[in-house]
Amino acid sequence: xxxxxxxxxxxVRALRVSELAASTEAAARSLIGAVLVHQSVDGLAxxxxxxxxxxxxxxxxxxxxxxGPTARNASMFGAPGRAYVYLCYGIHxxxxxxTAREGVGEAVLVRALEPLDGLDLMRARRRxxxxxxxxxxxxxxxxxxxxxxxxxxxxxxTGAVRLWMPRSxxxxxxxxxxxxxxxxxxADRPLRFVLRGSPWISRGPSTAR
DNA sequence: GGAATGATGTACT
DNA sequence: GTACATCATTCCG
Numbered sequence: 026x027x028x029x030x031x032x033x034x035x036x037v038r039a040l041r042v043s044e045l046a047a048s049t050e051a052a053a054r055s056l057i058g059a060v061l062v063h064q065s066v067d068g069l070a071x072x073x074x075x076x077x078x079x080x081x082x083x084x085x086x087x088x089x090x091x092x093g094p095t096a097r098n099a100s101m102f103g104a105p106g107r108a109y110v111y112l113c114y115g116i117h118x119x120x121x122x123x124t125a126r127e128g129v130g131e132a133v134l135v136r137a138l139e140p141l142d143g144l145d146l147m148r149a150r151r152r153x154x155x156x157x158x159x160x161x162x163x164x165x166x167x168x169x170x171x172x173x174x175x176x177x178x179x180x181x182x183t184g185a186v187r188l189w190m191p192r193s194x195x196x197x198x199x200x201x202x203x204x205x206x207x208x209x210x211x212a213d214r215p216l217r218f219v220l221r222g223s224p225w226i227s228r229g230p231s232t233a234r
Numbered sequence: 235g236g237a238a239t240g241a242t243g244t245a246c247t
Numbered sequence: 248g249t250a251c252a253t254c255a256t257t258c259c260g
Binding site (some may be wrong): 092095096097111112113114115116 | 241243244245246
Binding site (some may be wrong): 080088111114115116117119121136163164165207209 | 253
């Protein structure tokens with residue numbers, strides 16, 4: 026077990042649900058630098074958010090909420106500050122932070138983390154992957170942190186999976202904005218946010234200076 | 235190095 | 248049947 030617990034870092038503070046609601050794009054930007062922690066029976070694993078994408082309720086044909094609630098996306102329409110975890114391509118899990126008020130259907134997809142705590146646990150969960158890839162990509166980071174569909178709808182302020190906000194928000198010039206990746210519809214909209222120069226990004230040109 | 239491919243749940247045509 | 252907010256592996260140059 027790591028000595029330095031991620032939820033006792035002095036560079037983060039508790040998430041306030043109200044700060045997510047103003048706009049999902051703003052939330053996606055402000056989540057850069059946040060710390061995501063999962064305390065499970067196997068131990069604690071945590072990483073710093075370095076890549077996010079906003080998915081909106083209106084004029085966003087790439088969003089799961091575009092056609093209203095279903096069994097799968099129900100928590101995306103639920104309370105803000107909770108998790109929306111879904112199965113992607115029948116195999117992978119993707120973790121989102123619900124941002125908009127109940128009934129609206131907006132969320133921020135977390136696409137990559139810088140591993141911080143519980144590296145050995147992550148390595149065991151990611152069997153054979155190099156450290157560089159432990160939390161690279163939305164499916165991979167869920168494996169590394171042990172996040173699965175059971176966490177769908179979890180309250181990220183009180184539950185086993187928690188989100189801690191950076192005390193010092195990333196400066197505008199340290200966040201690269203660009204088009205979302207891995208989608209075909211609305212693929213040109215600048216709704217992806219990346220920590221400039223981070224080596225932990227999933228892919229794409231967003232480490233550009 | 236890059237492109238193609240298979241795995242496969244959910245939701246749509 | 249087809250598309251999809253993915254990833255690891257295989258094949259090719």
